[in-house]
Each structure stands twice: as C-alpha cells, then as structure tokens.
Amino acid sequence: MKKELTILIAGEAGQGMQTIGATLCRVFKDSGCFIFANQDYMSRVRGGNNFFQLRVAHTPSYTLRQKSDIIVALDKKSQDLHAGFIASGGIIIVDKEKFKITEDKQAFFNVPFYNLANTVGGSEIFINTVCCGVIAGLTGLAPDALSKVIKDAFIEKGEEIVKKNIACVKAGYDFAKANFKEERFYVKEGSAQSRLLMNGNEAIALGAIRAGCKFYSAYPMTPSTSIMDNVAHFSGKFNIVVEQAEDEIAAINMIIGASFAGARSMAATSGGGFALMVEGLSLAGMTETPIVVVCAQRPGPATGFPTRTEQSDLNFLIHAGHGEFARLIYAPGTIEEAFYLTIKAFNMAEKYQIPVLILTDQHLADSYRNIEQFDLDKIKVQRYIISKEESKQVSGYKRYQLTESGISPRAIPSWIDDTIYVDSDEHNEDGHITEEASVRVKMVEKRFCKKIAALVLEVEKPTAFNIETASTILLGFGSTYGAIKEAREVLGSDFGFIHLSQVWPFPAQELIQLLKDKKRIFTIENNAGAQLAGLLLRSTGIKASGSILRFDGRPFNLDYLVEEIGKYKDCSD
Amino acid sequence: MNINDFKSNDEITWCPGCGDFGILGALKKSLVTLDKQPKDILLVSGIGQAAKLPHYIKANCFNGLHGRALPPAVAAKITNHNLAVIVTTGDGDCYGEGGNHFIHNIRRNVDITVIVHNNQVYGLTKGQASPTTDFGFKTKVQVNGVIAEAMRPLELAIALGCGFVARGYSANLEHLSWLISEGIKHKGFSLIDVLQPCVTFNKKNTYEWYAKRVYKLEDSYNPADKMAAYQKAAEWGDKIPIGIIYRQESQTYEDKSGVNKIAPLADADITDIDIREALKEFM
Numbered sequence: 001m002k003k004e005l006t007i008l009i010a011g012e013a014g015q016g017m018q019t020i021g022a023t024l025c026r027v028f029k030d031s032g033c034f035i036f037a038n039q040d041y042m043s044r045v046r047g048g049n050n051f052f053q054l055r056v057a058h059t060p061s062y063t064l065r066q067k068s069d070i071i072v073a074l075d076k077k078s079q080d081l082h083a084g085f086i087a088s089g090g091i092i093i094v095d096k097e098k099f100k101i102t103e104d105k106q107a108f109f110n111v112p113f114y115n116l117a118n119t120v121g122g123s124e125i126f127i128n129t130v131c132c133g134v135i136a137g138l139t140g141l142a143p144d145a146l147s148k149v150i151k152d153a154f155i156e157k158g159e160e161i162v163k164k165n166i167a168c169v170k171a172g173y174d175f176a177k178a179n180f181k182e183e184r185f186y187v188k189e190g191s192a193q194s195r196l197l198m199n200g201n202e203a204i205a206l207g208a209i210r211a212g213c214k215f216y217s218a219y220p221m222t223p224s225t226s227i228m229d230n231v232a233h234f235s236g237k238f239n240i241v242v243e244q245a246e247d248e249i250a251a252i253n254m255i256i257g258a259s260f261a262g263a264r265s266m267a268a269t270s271g272g273g274f275a276l277m278v279e280g281l282s283l284a285g286m287t288e289t290p291i292v293v294v295c296a297q298r299p300g301p302a303t304g305f306p307t308r309t310e311q312s313d314l315n316f317l318i319h320a321g322h323g324e325f326a327r328l329i330y331a332p333g334t335i336e337e338a339f340y341l342t343i344k345a346f347n348m349a350e351k352y353q354i355p356v357l358i359l360t361d362q363h364l365a366d367s368y369r370n371i372e373q374f375d376l377d378k379i380k381v382q383r384y385i386i387s388k389e390e391s392k393q394v395s396g397y398k399r400y401q402l403t404e405s406g407i408s409p410r411a412i413p414s415w416i417d418d419t420i421y422v423d424s425d426e427h428n429e430d431g432h433i434t435e436e437a438s439v440r441v442k443m444v445e446k447r448f449c450k451k452i453a454a455l456v457l458e459v460e461k462p463t464a465f466n467i468e469t470a471s472t473i474l475l476g477f478g479s480t481y482g483a484i485k486e487a488r489e490v491l492g493s494d495f496g497f498i499h500l501s502q503v504w505p506f507p508a509q510e511l512i513q514l515l516k517d518k519k520r521i522f523t524i525e526n527n528a529g530a531q532l533a534g535l536l537l538r539s540t541g542i543k544a545s546g547s548i549l550r551f552d553g554r555p556f557n558l559d560y561l562v563e564e565i566g567k568y569k570d571c572s573d
Numbered sequence: 574m575n576i577n578d579f580k581s582n583d584e585i586t587w588c589p590g591c592g593d594f595g596i597l598g599a600l601k602k603s604l605v606t607l608d609k610q611p612k613d614i615l616l617v618s619g620i621g622q623a624a625k626l627p628h629y630i631k632a633n634c635f636n637g638l639h640g641r642a643l644p645p646a647v648a649a650k651i652t653n654h655n656l657a658v659i660v661t662t663g664d665g666d667c668y669g670e671g672g673n674h675f676i677h678n679i680r681r682n683v684d685i686t687v688i689v690h691n692n693q694v695y696g697l698t699k700g701q702a703s704p705t706t707d708f709g710f711k712t713k714v715q716v717n718g719v720i721a722e723a724m725r726p727l728e729l730a731i732a733l734g735c736g737f738v739a740r741g742y743s744a745n746l747e748h749l750s751w752l753i754s755e756g757i758k759h760k761g762f763s764l765i766d767v768l769q770p771c772v773t774f775n776k777k778n779t780y781e782w783y784a785k786r787v788y789k790l791e792d793s794y795n796p797a798d799k800m801a802a803y804q805k806a807a808e809w810g811d812k813i814p815i816g817i818i819y820r821q822e823s824q825t826y827e828d829k830s831g832v833n834k835i836a837p838l839a840d841a842d843i844t845d846i847d848i849r850e851a852l853k854e855f856m
Contacts, residue, residue, distance in 0.1 A: 196856060206848060209846065214838040214841055214843070237850070241652070245644070253644035253645050255648065257637075257644060257645025260635055261649035261652045263653070280641070283637055381845070419631055420633050421633075421634045423636040431634070433628060
C-alpha cells in the first residue's frame with residue numbers, strides 16, 4: 001500500500017484529460033484521500049500537449065511531485081515527452097499498437113485503449129473513460145464508485161452516453177485487473193471525508209459572493225476567467241450582475257461606478273488586462289471608491305505564456321497607477337486563504353475606501369485540493385457606509401470631509417436627501433474641483449499618508465514555520481506556499497519558512513522581528529528579478545543571502561525545490 | 574421643483590459666450606419640467622469642458638476619467654436603478670477617447686441619457702482637432718488641415734440600434750430642453766448630440782455659421798423610419814437638421830437582466846449571505 005501516489009495524464013488538447021482528471025479527483029476524494037491536482041495546458045483548443053497531474057495521499061498535500069508513479073500517455077508525443085519523468089518503480093501506460101511502438105521498455109504497461117474504446121464504446125472519444133477504468137484497476141479503486149462519478153458527469157448528455165461510458169470504464173478496469181496483478185499502486189482508503197474539492201479561482205468567487213459582491217465586470221483573460229464563470233454560475237441564486245466588459249478599462253470603471261452607487265463590486269484579470277486597468281486604479285484611489293481587483297498572474301511581458309504561471313507582477317501591482325494613493329495587496333497561498341482573504345478584501349476596501357488587490361497566479365487559480373469545510377461562523381461581513389437608516393439624518397453632506405483618521409463617512413446616492421459630488425480632479429471637502437495648494441496638501445495626507453499609516457497596523461501577519469530553531473529561512477509569497485511548506489519539512493529542523501499573504505503594505509516590522517539573528521535567508525520566487533528579495537531590502541534593510549528563482553512558466557514542486565535548495569546547501573557560507 | 578432647487582454654488586469656469594451655458598440652462602429646465610429631485614439624479618462625466626457641467630447643477634455627480642464617463646454611468650444605473658442617470662460629455666471624451674465604450678454601451682441599452690457637447694474641437698487642450706472636426710479645418714497640430722473624415726456619431730448610433738438619437742443646438746434652449754426631456758423619458762440609451770459653438774477655438778462653426786444652417790425637423794417627419802433617419806443623420810453642410818432623428822423603444826438592459834424587477838442591488842442586505850447550498854456543489 002502506498003502512502004502517496006502521483007498520476008499524470010497527458011495528451012492533446014481535446015482528448016479529455018480534464019474529464020479524467022476531474023473524475024479521478026472526485027473518486028479519490030470520495031475514498032477519503034487527500035488530493036492536490038493541477039493542469040498544465042497550452043494556449044490552444046486542439047492539439048499540442050497538455051497534462052493533468054494528480055497527487056493522492058494520506059496526509060494533506062499542498063504541492064506536486066517532479067515525477068509520477070503512473071503516467072497515461074494518450075498519444076505518442078506524450079510518451080516521448082513524459083517518459084523521463086517516471087518515478088522509480090513507476091509505469092507509463094501506452095497503446096503500443098496505436099502509437100506504433102515496437103520497442104519494449106520495462107516501464108511500459110501496454111493497454112490497447114484505442115481498440116477498447118472503439119469496440120466497447122464505438123468511438124475513440126471514449127479513450128479517456130477507458131483510461132479512468134485502467135487507473136481504477138491499478139490503484140484498487142472500487143469500480144462502482146467510479147461508475148457513480150461517471151454517471152453524474154455524463155447524465156446531462158443522456159442515458160445512452162452514460163451507458164457507453166460506464167461500459168468503457170469497466171473494460172479498462174477489467175483489462176488492468178487481468179494484466180497487472182501487482183498491488184503496488186494501491187492507495188488505501190483515507191478519512192478525509194466531507195471536504196470541499198476546489199481550486200483557487202473557485203474559492204475567490206465564493207469569497208466574493210459571501211462578501212456581498214453584487215456587480216462583477218471583467219474581460220475574459222486566462223488564468224482569471226474561471227472566477228467570472230463561477231460568479232456567473234451562481235449569479236441567479238445570489239442576485240449578482242455579471243457584465244462582460246468591452247475591455248479592462250471599461251471593467252474597472254464599471255466596478256467603480258457600481259461601488260459609488262452602493263454595490264460591492266469586483267473585477268479580475270491577468271497582467272496585460274491589469275495594465276489597462278491602471279488608470280482606473282488611480283481613479284479609485286483619487287475618488288476613494290472601494291473596489292476589489294484580482295490579478296491572476298501569468299508569465300509576461302506582453303502576451304507571454306498565456307496559460308502558465310509566474311509571480312512577476314509583484315512590483316507592477318505595488319507601483320501601478322499614476323500619483324500617490326493607498327492600496328492593499330493580498331497574496332493568498334492556499335485555497336483557504338483565497339476564500340478568507342477575498343472576504344477580507346471587500347471589508348477592508350470599504351473600511352478604508354481604497355482599491356484592494358488580490359495577487360494570485362495560474363498555479364493557485366487552477367490547482368485543486370480537497371480542503372476542510374470553511375468555518376462560516378468565523379466570517380464577518382462588515383459595512384462601513386452610512387446606513388439607509390442613518391441616511392435620513394444626513395444634511396450638509398461633504399463626501400471628502402476632513403477627519404482625524406483620513407476616512408470620510410461614505411454616503412450612498414439616493415439614500416441621503418443631500419447630493420454627493422465625487423471628482424477625479426483634485427477636490428475640496430465638498431467634492432468640487434479645486435486648485436488650492438492648502439487643500440491639495442490636506443487631501444494627499446488624507447487619502448495617502450493617513451490611510452497607509454492605518455493599514456500598516458492591520459497588516460496580515462506572515463505565517464511562520466519552525467522559525468525558532470532554524471538557521472536558514474525560506475521566504476515566499478502567494479502560491480509558492482505549498483512547495484516551500486513541504487520542502488521545508490523534508491529539509492528538516494535547520495530550515496524555517498515564512499509565507500507572506502500580504503505584500504502591500506509590506507509587513508516590514510513583522511519581518512524584522514522574525515528575521516533578526518537569522519544567518520541565511522532565501523527568497524523563493526516564480527520570477528527572474530528576485531522581486532521579493534528587492535522588496536525585502538527596500539522595506540527592511542535586510543539583504544537575502546540568495547534567491548531561488550523559477551521563471552520557465554512552471555510552478556515549483558516539492559522535489560524541484562528540495563533539489564534547488566540542496567545546491568545552496570552544498571556550498572557553505 | 575423650480576430652477577433654484579438645482580442651483581450649485583460652484584464657480585463656473587467656461588469662457589463667456591460658451592455654448593455650454595445653453596446646455597446647462599436646457600438641462601436644468603428639463604429637470605424642473607420632469608420634477609426630478611436632486612438626490613435622485615446622477616450626473617456622470619469624463620474630462621473636458623462638458624465634463625465640468627455636473628458641478629454647476631445641484632445633483633449627485635461622478636466626474637471620472639477622460640473618455641470613461643459611460644462605464645461608471647451604466648454600472649451605477651444597473652446597481653441603483655432609482656437614479657436618473659445623465660451623462661454630460663464632449664466629442665473628444667465620448668467619440669474619441671471613449672469610442673469603444675460608446676459603441677458597446679449603445680448595444681447594452683442601459684436606461685441612461687447621454688448629452689454630447691459637440692463643439693468639433695478640443696477646448697481644454699487648446700484647439701486641436703476632435704473626431705467630429707470638419708475635413709480641412711486647420712489647427713496648431715493639423716497645420717495643413719484635418720485629413721481624416723469627420724466621424725458621424727448619429728449615423729453610427731442608428732446603425733448600432735440606439736433607440737433614441739437626437740441632435741440639438743445649444744443656442745435654441747427651448748428646443749434643446751424638450752429634446753433632453755424626451756431623452757430622459759425614453760427607456761434605454763438616449764443620445765443627444767448638441768451643436769455647441771466654441772467661441773475661443775472654433776472660428777468656423779460659429780453662432781453665425783449655425784444660424785444660417787440649422788433647421789427644426791418638420792412635424793411630418795417620422796422618427797420611426799430607420800432609413801429616413803439615416804438620411805437625416807447624414808445631412809451636414811448647407812442645411813443641418815435638429816430634432817429627434819430616430820426613436821424606437823426596445824427592451825432595456827434592466828428589463829433583459831431582470832434587475833429592475835428587484836430592489837436596487839445597492840440596497841441588498843449583504844451582511845449574512847448563506848452560501849451553504851453553493852458549497853454543496855464542491856463536496
């Protein structure tokens with residue numbers, strides 16, 4: 001019995017890796033295992049080479065492995081590309097006849113899945129369900145459990161399709177049972193029952209819904225699009241308007257208008273779309289209108305790698321926007337953080353009347369885990385506006401009234417009997433345009449200096465693991481959380497890990513405390529410029545000993561990171 | 574309501590004799606006629622001389638970015654449909670910098686009224702050509718005269734299916750006020766393009782120039798006839814028609830999305846939204 005197992009399914013776009021992946025996730029989840037899964041896909045609808053990797057374990061897993069125990073190659077190219085990534089003792093499932101492979105390798109497990117799909121299902125399109133059956137046979141999954149999930153997945157397509165799929169699953173399962181007698185890939189059932197199977201974008205969408213987002217506008221852009229899909233999916237149930245904008249400029253200006261009118265609102269995009277939103281970000285800062293914007297990073301510059309991952313927009317988001325204004329940037333590292341921090345983002349945006357940004361990336365957006373149920377009782381959605389009741393008493397309203405805190409009471413138009421003036425020009429307390437130097441100074445202090453000072457006091461504390469005894473600290477932000485957490489556990493007690501889920505305002509005081517007396521500090525970043533190390537130096541004066549940087553568009557994983565850190569370990573300081 | 578209920582104390586910074594004064598007067602008159610409360614009106618603008626207008630009326634005002642008046646205006650209407658949303662914009666703001674929003678918001682057909690102060694020149698940046706500047710017009714930038722064809726916003730709007738397309742003249746306050754009132758009453762996106770002399774930078778399209786050309790559409794004119802509307806919209810030169818050129822009501826964004834069948838989204842109680850049913854889909 002294996003404690004953990006990694007399965008990789010590779011093929012052309014359109015061959016149904018997603019269906020196999022989603023099906024296996026569900027079945028393993030139902031069997032009580034912990035899973036971590038991610039898709040690696042190319043920016044095309046057909047062809048190319050895509051894969052779905054799934055890690056199944058008895059303890060919660062937060063990252064992927066470099067090599068896989070079972071690889072399913074749905075086409076010849078996949079066999080060529082992935083044969084070098086078979087774990088010790090692992091196998092690669094191939095259809096030798098179809099791929100015209102004559103050689104024999106020890107790792108090959110030959111399954112005539114094309115033939116099985118054609119004879120049992122009547123079409124090649126069933127190769128994915130045949131392979132699901134094969135994996136069930138190899139790993140000891142109950143075929144009934146698999147059939148049930150398959151039935152749920154295909155029920156909308158009709159009885160006939162369900163029947164064919166179940167027959168194909170059975171054919172694959174029987175073939176594996178008859179031709180692979182060993183039980184070395186069996187994963188025994190676990191105890192992780194009533195959990196949620198979710199990816200980062202789904203968690204953000206649900207967080208937004210829970211936080212009371214009533215207006216969502218975006219232009220589709222990978223890897224952010226599924227946030228919009230998910231909000232739209234639930235829009236009828238929760239009375240949310242989802243409006244696909246003509247461009248990202250419209251999207252951010254729309255959510256600012258909706259927020260001004262009283263509705264919590266959000267947009268999501270990736271780096272290129274965020275670049276178009278920058279002018280609007282500055283408008284939110286100037287008009288002190290609360291908004292939440294997600295930037296799910298992908299490798300740039302320009303169009304870059306549309307479907308892959310990177311953390312190269314850290315500096316961009318911190319500095320985006322002309323002029324000086326306060327902002328807050330969260331960088332969730334897990335699906336749970338994505339959910340809770342999205343809710344917090346809406347509360348903080350409204351409390352401080354600022355834009356709040358959520359910095360994620362393709363890796364967090366698309367990775368699935370089965371997580372514990374959210375603690376819904378812990379959630380507080382707080383309003384920071386003049387309520388409808390209180391609005392009746394308002395007279396002589398000044399939108400930008402100068403206060404000790406810098407925050408002016410915010411009224412909603414049509415709720416108060418008075419009128420509200422908001423302007424992107426420098427304005428006086430009434431919201432009318434001004435050129436007065438003294439007013440300008442007071443307004444800059446209000447919307448920038450005072451808000452920043454208050455935000456620093458509410459910073460999301462860094463998460464620290466094994467800091468006391470460690471001499472080497474690994475420092476990361478956002479989606480590297482899982483790989484660093486698990487790598488640290490493998491590396492042992494000499495290593496500590498600090499994860500930042502807020503990158504602006506930078507938690508400088510907290511890091512100065514945590515990092516004092518630490519001999520070696522390494523930042524782990526999915527970028528080439530060591531942006532976090534630079535930010536650390538600028539904000540705290542602490543110079544990192546080095547940075548482990550990955551910028552090939554792929555996420556870190558446990559083995560890759562342990563190996564890279566090992567290279568540093570060998571050369572003593 | 575009377576005209577003083579809409580009086581703002583903000584200082585007006587337009588040039589003396591500017592065509593914008595006529596538009597301001599006409600809009601105030603319409604708001605009085607329609608008996609709107611200042612608190613229930615939202616004026617949205619971008620940047621330019623036209624965009625300053627909301628400051629000169631007592632009403633809610635969102636004065637956003639150059640070219641970006643329409644996106645916040647439609648979103649405010651969608652989320653708070655108690656508001657009468659009126660956009661005051663210019664030919665540069667609406668047809669140039671904001672051209673993409675102009676196109677797509679006609680398609681959305683949110684119930685807003687868009688008043689375009691069309692002076693065929695850039696005032697705030699001191700006299701460059703705008704999208705509607707006549708061919709051959711010389712400026713400090715277009716030193717040999719404008720070589721691009723002037724944009725025809727009314728024809729474009731009719732082609733996109735805009736349900737209320739009108740042209741007014743800022744020197745004919747009574748008529749303009751009537752057009753604005755009809756535009757506000759129209760359910761859906763209403764466009765009122767207003768001929769507005771710029772006394773400082775446009776020495777061609779002057780009050781005298783317009784006086785010779787502008788005429789009101791005949792009573793017999795049928796604004797529901799789309800092909801006739803194209804022809805009227807295209808009339809430019811010796812004779813320039815003003816009036817409701819095209820009118821055809823259709824379902825608004827609010828009708829189609831259903832937001833006007835429920836209380837404004839801005840009013841929703843959001844403190845304790847129950848997502849347990851939604852989470853079941855992930856179990």
